[in-house]
Amino acid sequence: MSAEDSWQEIADALEFAVSRIEGDPDPLNDRERADGNLYVMRMLTAVTQSTTLTLDPDFPAFLAMLDGVRFVGAAGPDIDYDVAAVRPDSLYSISGERGEATYVGITVYAGAGDGGASAVVASVDVDDILNSGGTFVWEFSHPEAARVIVRQYFHDRGEQSRGSWSIRRVDAGVSDSAEGAGMSRRMGSAEMSARVSNAAKSLRWNAQLNQLWTPERRSFPNEFVRQTCDDIVAAIPNPDVVYSYTWWKMADDEAIVVDFVPPTTDYWALQLCDRWYQCFPDRRSNINNREAVAKADGSVRIVVSDGDPGVPNWLDTSGHRVGVMFCRWLHADISEQPVCRVVKRSEVGSPSSSV
Numbered sequence: 001m002s003a004e005d006s007w008q009e010i011a012d013a014l015e016f017a018v019s020r021i022e023g024d025p026d027p028l029n030d031r032e033r034a035d036g037n038l039y040v041m042r043m044l045t046a047v048t049q050s051t052t053l054t055l056d057p058d059f060p061a062f063l064a065m066l067d068g069v070r071f072v073g074a075a076g077p078d079i080d081y082d083v084a085a086v087r088p089d090s091l092y093s094i095s096g097e098r099g100e101a102t103y104v105g106i107t108v109y110a111g112a113g114d115g116g117a118s119a120v121v122a123s124v125d126v127d128d129i130l131n132s133g134g135t136f137v138w139e140f141s142h143p144e145a146a147r148v149i150v151r152q153y154f155h156d157r158g159e160q161s162r163g164s165w166s167i168r169r170v171d172a173g174v175s176d177s178a179e180g181a182g183m184s185r186r187m188g189s190a191e192m193s194a195r196v197s198n199a200a201k202s203l204r205w206n207a208q209l210n211q212l213w214t215p216e217r218r219s220f221p222n223e224f225v226r227q228t229c230d231d232i233v234a235a236i237p238n239p240d241v242v243y244s245y246t247w248w249k250m251a252d253d254e255a256i257v258v259d260f261v262p263p264t265t266d267y268w269a270l271q272l273c274d275r276w277y278q279c280f281p282d283r284r285s286n287i288n289n290r291e292a293v294a295k296a297d298g299s300v301r302i303v304v305s306d307g308d309p310g311v312p313n314w315l316d317t318s319g320h321r322v323g324v325m326f327c328r329w330l331h332a333d334i335s336e337q338p339v340c341r342v343v344k345r346s347e348v349g350s351p352s353s354s355v
Helices: 003-022 030-052 179-183 189-207 215-219 231-236
Strands: 079-085 090-099 104-109 122-124 137-140 144-151 162-169 223-227 242-247 255-262 268-274 284-288 300-305 314-316 322-330 339-344
Touching: 003 030, 030 189, 030 268, 090 144, 144 223, 215 242, 231 242, 268 314, 284 314
Parallel strands: 300 314
Antiparallel strands: 079 144, 090 137, 090 162, 104 122, 104 144, 223 242, 242 322, 255 300, 255 339, 268 284, 268 322
């Protein structure tokens, strides 16, 4: 592929991404249109930055996928994602220190198939391989392996320190010398064109995530359903998590009341996204089990509202009227799905209200 062809792919993918904003089936107000175009810029930032870095499966290294700018693909505000490219049928070793996160898990994914789907081919909870000194080593090889993601779940980033780890290819056929490593990173025009082409594919995938992650549920807003890793392959899910998922929808003068009894688990969270699966870490878009105030019977009520409704547990739509939300249940499953009620915004938090 020529450089001109690969850049044309980027131009076409960008045009497609913008069309996913303006062509959405639900009307856009000014805030939604602004955030939609912000999402396009976030996607561009993510794919272009990744393109400039070396993701070499022979000399792999982890790339931190999230910061305040590159927050795409339904990524959770409580979660860090470190990603490395790997090669099918090669043997890799990940080693490091666990840190203080509530959960650390490693998942190996196959290459992207139709619609960007990436099946899970291997995974481990780091606590299952941790030694007494708080360090770990995990080796893996799989005939379909293409990338590996290390996830860390935090309840409080200010109090919990991150872990640290590295990855290396350990099987035969690759020189470990400095000269060999240097030669592996001498990029030619063909490789650069391939990187640009891959960036275009990633841009398209992120732009159409709401058409890949069970789009049929959009016709049934405010109705949670159970989803497992096998149900939502296109979402690059965590196999240690069961999800409760729904599209949400309400009018400008409404709020959504979500009631549920959480299972016993080290971590759960309810995350609110807009219609493009964009989450905002600088807004009140996520609440976890340490932040939520439970009732005496153990049940939890969370209000989804445009602005503070005057109750302890709430998430901010920031002027949006439609989107998706989902719960993550870590190593657990909820016995009954959360229940949504749409109410008038004025009813929430008033002395006579039951909300």
